[in-house]
Amino acid sequence: MTRLRNTEKTGFRLRRAAGAVPLLAMLLASAWAQDLQVTAEVNSNVVGLQDQFQLTVTATGGESRDAEAPKLPRFQNFRVVAGPGLSTQFQWINGRSTSSKSFIYTLLPEKEGQFTLDPIEVVVGGRIYRTQPITIRVTSAAPAPPPRRLPATPFGNDEIVRQSTLPSGDQVYVTAELDREAAYPGQQVTLTYHLLTQVGVSGLQLQENPPLNGFWVENLEVEARPAGTRRIVDGREYTDYVVKKQALFANGPGMLKIPVSTFAISVRTAGDLFGLFGQPETAYRKTSEITLHVRPLPQENCPADFNNAVGSFTLTDEVNRTEVSVGDAVSLRVTLAGRGNLKQLPDITFPPAPDLTLYSSKREDNVRPVAGDLIGGEKLWEYVIVPKAPGNQTIPALSFSYFDPELESYRTVSTAPISLKVAPASEAGSTTGGLSGINRQNLTRQGTDINFIKLSGENLEPRRPPLHSSPWFYVLASLSLLFSTGSFVIQKRLAQQTQNVVLARSRRAKRAALRRLRKAEKAGRVAPRRFYDEAATALEGYLEDKFNLPGIAVTADTLERVLEQKDIDPVKVKEAVAILQECDFGRFVTASQAPEQRTDLGRRIRGMIDTLERAQP
Numbered sequence: 001m002t003r004l005r006n007t008e009k010t011g012f013r014l015r016r017a018a019g020a021v022p023l024l025a026m027l028l029a030s031a032w033a034q035d036l037q038v039t040a041e042v043n044s045n046v047v048g049l050q051d052q053f054q055l056t057v058t059a060t061g062g063e064s065r066d067a068e069a070p071k072l073p074r075f076q077n078f079r080v081v082a083g084p085g086l087s088t089q090f091q092w093i094n095g096r097s098t099s100s101k102s103f104i105y106t107l108l109p110e111k112e113g114q115f116t117l118d119p120i121e122v123v124v125g126g127r128i129y130r131t132q133p134i135t136i137r138v139t140s141a142a143p144a145p146p147p148r149r150l151p152a153t154p155f156g157n158d159e160i161v162r163q164s165t166l167p168s169g170d171q172v173y174v175t176a177e178l179d180r181e182a183a184y185p186g187q188q189v190t191l192t193y194h195l196l197t198q199v200g201v202s203g204l205q206l207q208e209n210p211p212l213n214g215f216w217v218e219n220l221e222v223e224a225r226p227a228g229t230r231r232i233v234d235g236r237e238y239t240d241y242v243v244k245k246q247a248l249f250a251n252g253p254g255m256l257k258i259p260v261s262t263f264a265i266s267v268r269t270a271g272d273l274f275g276l277f278g279q280p281e282t283a284y285r286k287t288s289e290i291t292l293h294v295r296p297l298p299q300e301n302c303p304a305d306f307n308n309a310v311g312s313f314t315l316t317d318e319v320n321r322t323e324v325s326v327g328d329a330v331s332l333r334v335t336l337a338g339r340g341n342l343k344q345l346p347d348i349t350f351p352p353a354p355d356l357t358l359y360s361s362k363r364e365d366n367v368r369p370v371a372g373d374l375i376g377g378e379k380l381w382e383y384v385i386v387p388k389a390p391g392n393q394t395i396p397a398l399s400f401s402y403f404d405p406e407l408e409s410y411r412t413v414s415t416a417p418i419s420l421k422v423a424p425a426s427e428a429g430s431t432t433g434g435l436s437g438i439n440r441q442n443l444t445r446q447g448t449d450i451n452f453i454k455l456s457g458e459n460l461e462p463r464r465p466p467l468h469s470s471p472w473f474y475v476l477a478s479l480s481l482l483f484s485t486g487s488f489v490i491q492k493r494l495a496q497q498t499q500n501v502v503l504a505r506s507r508r509a510k511r512a513a514l515r516r517l518r519k520a521e522k523a524g525r526v527a528p529r530r531f532y533d534e535a536a537t538a539l540e541g542y543l544e545d546k547f548n549l550p551g552i553a554v555t556a557d558t559l560e561r562v563l564e565q566k567d568i569d570p571v572k573v574k575e576a577v578a579i580l581q582e583c584d585f586g587r588f589v590t591a592s593q594a595p596e597q598r599t600d601l602g603r604r605i606r607g608m609i610d611t612l613e614r615a616q617p
Contacts, residue, residue, distance in 0.1 A: 035061040035062045036059065036060070036061050036062030036063065036064060036124060036129070037059070037060045037061060038057070038058070038059050038060075038067070038122045038124070038129035038130070038131055039057070039058050039060070039131055039132075040055065040056070040057045040058075040117070040119075040120050040131035040132065040134060041055075041056055041058075041134070042054065042055050042056075042117075042134055042136060043056075045134070045135065045136055045137065046136075046137045046139060047109055047136065047137075047138055047139070048138070048139055048140070048141055048168060048169045048170070049109055049111070049112055049138055049139065049140055049169065050168075050169025050170065050173050050285065051108075051109075051168060051169040052081070052106050052107065052108050052166075052283065052284045052285075053106075053107055053136070054104055054105070054106055054107075055083075055104070055105045055106075055107055055117070055134075056102050056103070056104050056105075057070045057084075057102065057103045057105075057120055057122060057131065058100055058101070058102040058103075059100065059101050059102075059122060059124055059129070060098070060099075060100040061098060061099070061100075062124070063124060063125045064099050064100055064101045064124070065088070065099060065101055066124055066125050067101045067122055067123070067124045068122065068123045068124070069084055069103060070084070070103055070120045070121065070122045071120070071121045071122075071123075072105070072120060073118045073119075073120065075107070075117060075118070076115070077109065077110050077111055077113070077115045077138075078107045078108065078109055078110065078115070078117070078136075079107065079108045079109075079110055079260075079262070079286065080105055080106070080107055081106050081107065081108050081207055081208070081262050081264075081284040081286075082105065082106035082207075082264070082282070082284060083103070083104055083105030083106055084103040084104060084105055085103070085104040085105075086101070086102070086103060086104075087101075087102040087104060088100070088101050088102070089102075106284055108262070108284055108285075108286050109136075109138040110260075111138065112138050112139060112140055113137075113138055114135065114136070114137045114138075115135075115136055115137075115138065116133050116134065116135050116136075117133060117134040117135075117136060118133055119131050119132065119133055141170070166267070166281050166283060167197075167198070167199045167267055167283060169285070170236070171197070171198045171199055172195075172196070172197040172198065172199055172201065172265060172267060172283060172285065173195075173196055173197075173285050174193060174194065174195050174196070174243075174261075174263050174265075174285045174286070174287055175193070175194045175196065175287060175288070176191060176192070176193050176194075176258060176261065176287035176288070176290055177191070177192050177193075177194065177290075178190070178191055178192075178258070178290060178292060179192070181292070181293060182292070182293040182294070182295060183250060183292065183293075183294055183295070183405070184250075184294065184295055184296075184297055184310060184403065184405045185249075185250050185251060185252050185253055185294055185296070185297060185308070185310065186249055186250070186308060186309070186310030186311070186340070186341060186344065186403075186405075187249070187250070187310050187311075187405040188247050188248070188249060188311075188339075188340070188341070188374060188375055189247075189248045189249075189250070189292060190220070190245065190246070190247055190248070190373050191245065191246045191247075191248055191258065192242060192244070192245050193242070193243050193244040193245070193261070193263075193287065194240055194241065194242060194243070195240070195241040195243050195263070195265070196231065196233065196238040196239070196240050196241075197238060197239055197241075197265075197267075198236070198237070198238055198239070199267050199268065200267065200268040201241075201265055201266065201267055201268075202266045202267070202268055202280055203265070203266035203280075204243055204263055204264070204265050204266070205263065205264045206244070206261065206262075206263055207262040207263055207264045207284065208260075208261060208262035209261045209262075210259040210260070210261070212246075212248065212258065212259070213256075213257075214250060214251055214252070214254070214256045215248045215249060215250055215251065215256065216248070216249040216251060216341060216343075216344060217246055217247070217248060217249075218246065218247040218249075218341075218367075218375055219245070219246055219247075220245035220246060220247055220369065220373050221245075221369075222242055222243065222244060222245050223242075226241045226242055226243065228240060228241050243263075245373060247373065247374075247375045248292075249341045249344065250292070250294040252294070253294045253295060253296040253297075254294055255291055255292070255293060255294075256291070256292045256294055257289060257290070257291055257292075258289065258290035258291070258292065259289060260286050260287055260288065260289055261286065261287045262284060262285070262286045262287075263284070263285050263286070263287075264282050264283075264284055265282065265283045265284070265285060266280045266281070266282055266283075267280065267281055267282075267283050268280055297310075297403055298408075301409070301410055302410060303401040303410055303412055305349065305399065305400075305401050305412075306401040306402070306403070306410065307345075307346045307401075308344075308346075309340065309345050309346070309400070309401070309402035309403070310340055310341075310402060310403045310404075310405055311338055311339050311340020311341070311376070311402060311404070311405075312338045312339050312340065312402075312404055312406070312411075313336055313337065313338035313339075313340065313400065313402055313413060314336070314337050314338055314413055315334070315335070315336050315348075315398065315399070315400050315413040315414065315415055316334070316335050316337075316415060317332060317333065317334045317335070317398060317415045317418070318332075318333050319331065319332050319333075319385075319395070319418055319420075320333075322418070322419065322420055322421060323420075323421045323423070324387060324420060324421075324422055324423070325387075325390075325422065325423045325424065325425050326387055326388065326389065326390050326422060326423070326424055326425040327386065327387075327425045328386070328387070329384050329385065329386050330384070330385045330386075330387070330395075330420065331382065331383075331384060331385075331585075332382070332383040332384075332385055332395060332418075333380065333381075333382050334348055334380070334381045334382075334383070334398060334415075335378055335379070335380050336348070336378065336379045336380075336400060337376075337377070337378045337379075338376055339370060339371065339374050339375070339376035340375070340376060340402070341367075341375060342365055342366075342367050342375075342376070342377055342378070342379045343365055343367055345379060347363070347381065348381060348398055348400060349398075350383070350396075350398065351396040351397070351398070352396075353393075353394075353395065353396055355387065355388050355389050355393050356385050356386070356387055356388065356393060356395070357385070357386040357387075357388060358383055358384075358385055359383065359384040359385075359386070359584070360381070360383055362380070362381070362382035362581050362585065363379075363380070363381050363382075364379070364380045365377070365378075365379055365380075366378045366379075366380070382585070384585060387420060387422040389422070390422050390423055390424045390425075391422055392419060392420070392421060392422070393419075393420040393422050394417050394418065394419055394420070395417060395418040395419075395420065396417055397414050397415050397416060397417045398414065398415045399412055399413065399414040399415075400412070400413050400414075506545060506546050506547075506548070508545065509541075509542050509545035509546040510542065510546075510609055510613055512541060512542070512545060513538045513539065513541055513542035513545075513605075513609055514538075514606070514609070516534060516537055516538035516541060517534075517535060517538040517602060517605060517606065519534055519538075520532075520533075520534030520535040520537075520538060520602070521598070521602055524598050528598065529586070531586075531598050532582075532583045532584075532586035532601075533583075535583050535601060535602065535605060536580055536583035536584070538605065539576065539579060539580060539583075539605050539608070539609075540580070542609055542612075543563075543576065546612060547563065547568075563576070568612070572608070572611060572612065575604075575608060576608055579601065579604055579605060579608060582601060583601070586598075586601075
C-alpha cells in the first residue's frame with residue numbers, strides 16, 4: 001500500500017515537470033524575442049537640399065543574423081540613391097555576447113521643408129518588426145557636417161569623434177542647363193550637364209537618368225577627360241566640367257519636363273584626424289527639374305506641301321547623263337543638306353511625269369554635328385528613271401518646304417527641271433518592244449495547226465463501254481484508297497520526325513542560297529541584268545530561311561528593324577540592306593552590267609552569308 005502511494009506521488013511529479021517544459025520554452029522564446037530590437041536612425045536630422053544623408057536600419061540581439069533586407073516604404077520627398085550596404089558586428093564582453101546586423105542606405109532630399117520617414121518593416125525569423133518614424137528637416141543651405149565616429153582602437157574602448165570628410169552640397173554639385181528657354185517643335189535645344197566642384201574629383205557615374213519623354217534625342221560627344229574651366233556662381237569660384245550633352249527635338253508643343261538625373265561622384269577626402277590615410281568617398285548629387293516651353297508652329301503662310309520639317313536646308317539634284325535611249329536608265333541623285341533633325345524629315349515628293357518610269361533605289365542619312373553642337377548633315381535619295389517614249393523629256397523640278405526657327409518664317413527650296421534627250425530604242429537593246437506592241441505581227445496559218453470543227457452528227461456512236469461498268473474500276477478505286485491511307489501515315493511519321501520545321505529551314509538556308517547565287521552568276525554571263533534578279537533572290541531567300549522571316553519582311557524599309565529584333569549586329573544588317581539596294585539599282589542602270597561589279601557583289605553576298613552563319617548558333 002505504501003509502495004502504491006509512492007508511485008502515485010512520483011507520477012504526479014513527472015506530470016508537473018512535463019507540463020513545465022513547454023512553459024519554460026515559451027518563456028525563453030519570449031525573452032529571446034524581447035531581446036531582439038530593430039531600430040532606424042539617420043546620421044543627421046537636418047540636411048541641405050543638395051546634401052545626402054544615411055539611413056541605417058539595425059537589428060540587435062537575438063537572431064539578428066537572420067534579419068532580412070528591410071522593405072522600404074515609398075518615401076515622399078526623398079530619393080534612395082544607394083544601398084543597402086550591409087554591416088554585421090559581434091562582441092563578447094564579460095561573458096556576454098551581443099550581435100547586430102545593419103542595412104545602410106543613402107538618400108537625397110527633393111525639396112525643402114520638414115518631413116517624416118515612415119516606419120520600416122524588417123522580417124526576422126518569420127516575424128515582422130517595425131521601426132519608429134524619423135523627422136528630418138531639409139534646408140536650402142548646407143548645415144555643419146555631422147560628426148563621424150570611428151571604431152574603437154585596440155588601446156581602449158573609447159571612440160574617437162571627428163568631422164565628416166564628405167563635402168557639402170555647395171562644395172560639389174551637378175546642374176542641367178538648356179541653351180534656350182523656349183523652342184518650336186523640331187527645333188534643336190541643347191541639354192548640358194555640368195559638374196561644379198571645389199574639391200578633388202576622381203570619377204563620376206550617371207546613377208539614374210529617366211527617359212526624356214516628348215523628345216527625339218541625339219547624344220553629343222564630350223571629352224573623355226574634360227578640361228575644367230573657371231566659373232563663378234553666387235560669388236564662389238568652382239571648377240566646371242561638362243560631363244554630358246544631348247540634342248533635344250520636341251515632338252510637339254506644350255510644357256515639357258527635363259526630369260531629375262542623379263550622379264555618383266568619387267571625391268578625394270582629407271584623411272583622418274591628422275590628415276593621413278584619406279580614402280575616396282562617394283557623394284551623390286542630383287540635378288533640378290527643368291521646364292521647356294515649346295511653342296506651336298504658326299499657321300499663317302504655311303505652304304501646302306509643308307510636312308513638319310524645321311531647320312535650314314538646301315536642295316540639289318543631278319543625273320549621270322542627259323542623252324539616253326528608250327528603255328535605258330538614268331540615275332537621279334537628290335541631296336537635302338543643312339541644319340536640323342534630318343532623321344525625322346519625310347521623303348521628297350516626286351511630281352507626276354507620264355513619260356517617265358520612276359524607281360526608288362537608295363536612301364541614306366548622314367547626320368552629325370555640323371556647327372559646334374548643332375545637328376545637321378545630308379539626306380540623299382537615288383532614283384532610277386526609265387524614259388518610255390523618244391524625244392525631249394523633262395525630269396520635273398523638285399521642291400521642299402520647311403520652317404526656319406531663327407527667322408520664324410516658312411521657306412521653300414527647289415531644283416531646276418532637267419532635260420533629257422531620248423533616242424528611239426534599238427532593235428537589239430529594246431526591252432519594251434514586245435510590251436508596247438511595236439513589233440507586232442499578224443496571225444497567219446502555219447501548216448495545219450488550225451482545224452475546223454465538224455458540225456455534222458452522222459455516224460456518232462460510243463467507241464467503248466463506260467468505265468464504271470468495268471470491275472477494274474472498283475479495283476483501282478480500292479488501290480487508290482489504300483495508297484491515300486498509306487501516304488497519310490507516312491506523312492504523319494515524317495512530320496513527327498521533323499517537328500522543328502524552322503530549324504530544318506534554317507539548316508538548309510546556306511546551301512540553297514549558294515545554289516541560287518551560282519545560278520545568278522551563270523545567268524549574268526548572257527543577260528547581265530538577270531544576275532541582279534537572281535542574286536537578290538539568293539540573299540532574300542537566305543534571310544527568309546535562316547531567320548524564319550515572311551517574304552514581306554525582306555524589304556529595305558522593314559529588314560533593318562526585323563533583324564535588329566533578332567539581335568543581329570547592326571553593321572551586318574546595314575550591309576545586307578545595302579546589298580539588296582544595289583541589286584535593285586543594278587536591274588536598271590546600264591553601268592552596273594560591268595563584269596567586275598557583278599563579281600564583287602557576288603563575293604560580298606558570299607561573305608555576308610558566311611558571317612551570318614558564324615554569328616548564329
